[in-house]
Amino acid sequence: xxxxxxxxxxxxxxxxxxxxxxxxxxxxxxxxxxxxxxxxxxxxxxxxxxxxxxxxxxxxxxxxxxxxxxxxxxxxxxxxxxxxxxxxxxxxxxxxxxxxxxxxxxxxxxxxxxxxxxxxxxxxxxxxxxxxxxxxxxxxxxxxxxxxxxxxxxxxxxxxxxxxxxxxxxxxxxxxxxxxxxxxxxxxxxxxxxxxxxxxxxxxxxxxxxxxxxxxxxxxxxxxxxxxxxxxxxxxxxxxxxxxxxxxxxxxxxxxxxxxxxxxxxxxxxxxxxxxxxx
Amino acid sequence: xxxxxxxxxxxxxxxxxxxxxxxxxxxxxxxxxxxxxxxxxxxxxxxxxxxxxxxxxxxxxxxxxxxxxxxxxxxxxxxxxxxxxxxxxxxxxxxxxxxxxxxxxxxxxxxxxxxxxxxxxxxxxxxxxxxxxxxxxxxxxxxxxxxxxxxxxxxxxxxxxxxxxxxxxxxxxxxxxxxxxxxxxxxxxxxxxxxxxxxxxxxxxxxxxxxxxxxxxxxxxxxxxxxxxxxxxxxxxxxxxxxxxxxxxxxxxxxxxxxxxxxxxxxxxxxxxxxxxxxxxxxxxxxxxxxxxxxxxxxxxxxxxxxxxxxxxxxxxxxxxxxxxxxxxxxxxxxxxxxxxxxxxxx
Numbered sequence: 001x002x003x004x005x006x007x008x009x010x011x012x013x014x015x016x017x018x019x020x021x022x023x024x025x026x027x028x029x030x031x032x033x034x035x036x037x038x039x040x041x042x043x044x045x046x047x048x049x050x051x052x053x054x055x056x057x058x059x060x061x062x063x064x065x066x067x068x069x070x071x072x073x074x075x076x077x078x079x080x081x082x083x084x085x086x087x088x089x090x091x092x093x094x095x096x097x098x099x100x101x102x103x104x105x106x107x108x109x110x111x112x113x114x115x116x117x118x119x120x121x122x123x124x125x126x127x128x129x130x131x132x133x134x135x136x137x138x139x140x141x142x143x144x145x146x147x148x149x150x151x152x153x154x155x156x157x158x159x160x161x162x163x164x165x166x167x168x169x170x171x172x173x174x175x176x177x178x179x180x181x182x183x184x185x186x187x188x189x190x191x192x193x194x195x196x197x198x199x200x201x202x203x204x205x206x207x208x209x210x211x212x213x214x215x216x217x218x219x220x221x222x223x224x225x226x227x228x229x230x231x232x233x234x235x236x237x238x239x240x241x242x243x244x245x246x247x248x249x250x251x252x253x254x255x256x257x258x259x260x261x262x263x264x265x266x267x268x269x270x271x272x273x274x275x276x277x278x279x
Numbered sequence: 280x281x282x283x284x285x286x287x288x289x290x291x292x293x294x295x296x297x298x299x300x301x302x303x304x305x306x307x308x309x310x311x312x313x314x315x316x317x318x319x320x321x322x323x324x325x326x327x328x329x330x331x332x333x334x335x336x337x338x339x340x341x342x343x344x345x346x347x348x349x350x351x352x353x354x355x356x357x358x359x360x361x362x363x364x365x366x367x368x369x370x371x372x373x374x375x376x377x378x379x380x381x382x383x384x385x386x387x388x389x390x391x392x393x394x395x396x397x398x399x400x401x402x403x404x405x406x407x408x409x410x411x412x413x414x415x416x417x418x419x420x421x422x423x424x425x426x427x428x429x430x431x432x433x434x435x436x437x438x439x440x441x442x443x444x445x446x447x448x449x450x451x452x453x454x455x456x457x458x459x460x461x462x463x464x465x466x467x468x469x470x471x472x473x474x475x476x477x478x479x480x481x482x483x484x485x486x487x488x489x490x491x492x493x494x495x496x497x498x499x500x501x502x503x504x505x506x507x508x509x510x511x512x513x514x515x516x517x518x519x520x521x522x523x524x525x526x527x528x529x530x531x532x533x534x535x536x537x538x539x540x541x542x543x544x545x546x547x548x549x550x551x552x553x554x555x556x557x558x559x560x561x562x563x564x565x566x567x568x569x570x571x572x573x574x575x576x577x578x579x580x581x582x583x584x585x586x587x588x589x590x591x592x593x594x595x596x597x598x599x600x601x602x603x604x605x606x607x608x609x610x611x612x613x614x615x616x617x618x619x620x621x622x623x624x625x626x
Contacts, residue, residue: 006403242563
């Protein structure tokens, strides 16, 4: 076939597997074809379709930043057919990747601003890409605050990185677990993300808030952000609808006329407020 | 831009009824296969034929459309082989067969442009486009319609040439008035120019069924914009919907698809298969959350996608008014009636 087949994935070799939490793993992927790797470029916020040949494709964000070249990373929880098959993969195995797809977090527009990251559970990966991107360009941004919570201590992902970030001195990291999820030696706060956010009360002036988490966390976090003075234009999140094609054709990720794969996955709260409540 | 759908000045010729045999021979001789409506049990479907004698007679509409010729119900996107720890991906090797689709209705001819609008929106789907490029459409205008037909309400018509490369209209003598619409159509004429004789100065309109407009598209669009949250309306209209997806499978303009792998230990294929927004699993997340968990939300999606979102995003209405979804619905849901109800709803 002469023209490019948009459904044909890149072949990626799993270079490294990191166990993050029960059932949650991070894969570091390198292009099997070096030339393809050299020509590959993406920006923070974009996603891809990862496939196990013989099982199918699944959609996740790219969890590593574009500032770290030569590989991409994805973090996933073992849940459905494809993620169960991914979980069985070993270092050295080949998987498929299509992307990058979708829009971006406009980091270029955020020079000189404070960044506030708020995440819950398995929703830290899309923000990890932005966090690492911002840390790699640290002098472009003012204060960086990360508020992250999970159900239990074991469920916290990127534990070693959270520790690294807290030790840096130029990032404020608050890691919390839900009541009952703490271990005897847990020293951090215990409480749900919205309450912890309210107590931390980061300033809204000149600050961009990025919120990713389960729907209930987002629902309860938004009023807190509003009380702290954040405007809908300065609150960013991502939508995670089911997709098959990733390129605006298969017809299932739309929210009203908005295609999450084409117009998203990154949206401001101001944009989400104009969309039908069908996500 | 659209290539296939570019119109030139329409040329009018006469194709004698007896010339069809010869024309079919010439088309086949040129290496093209001919797909045409054939009666099979109680259905009329598009099958490969060799002579006009095999064609189904006297029908308003074929049971299935010719969509599968450019967008197969299930197709291979690529294949792969497992070689130890490695995987070798192979592109589909077979080039699409040059094809003439003969005897489809103008509504079905118009549907190819609708499909194309999705497949060439932003990312270009080369699998679809390579088939479309090799396809020539010879449609036959409608002398009859039934209560389900509403092409005139969605921009089409019983004698509409848009989407056809050649449109044939049968006149009193049984001969065909041939309108050669595109360069591809000229390519067919060039195979047997002697069969296309000068046309009488006859108006084709008198041979076409009269099909008055049933609703105003612009009003429908305005009403849809106001009725997204009219939950009652969507529930009422879809109360008896079974979510069987038949409407999508017979629709010539539905594009929504699924992608699935089929493999054994040696290798496999990634397939693309027709899907339907009416299915409850269509949007189901792995977490169990479903943005369109109720049938009424899925019915709303079907109507809004075709009549609100596609006109705005792709500049095409996702419906050609062929009526198949209503003709074949097992619980008698009637799209035309539901659209009229929306148009007539109070603000």
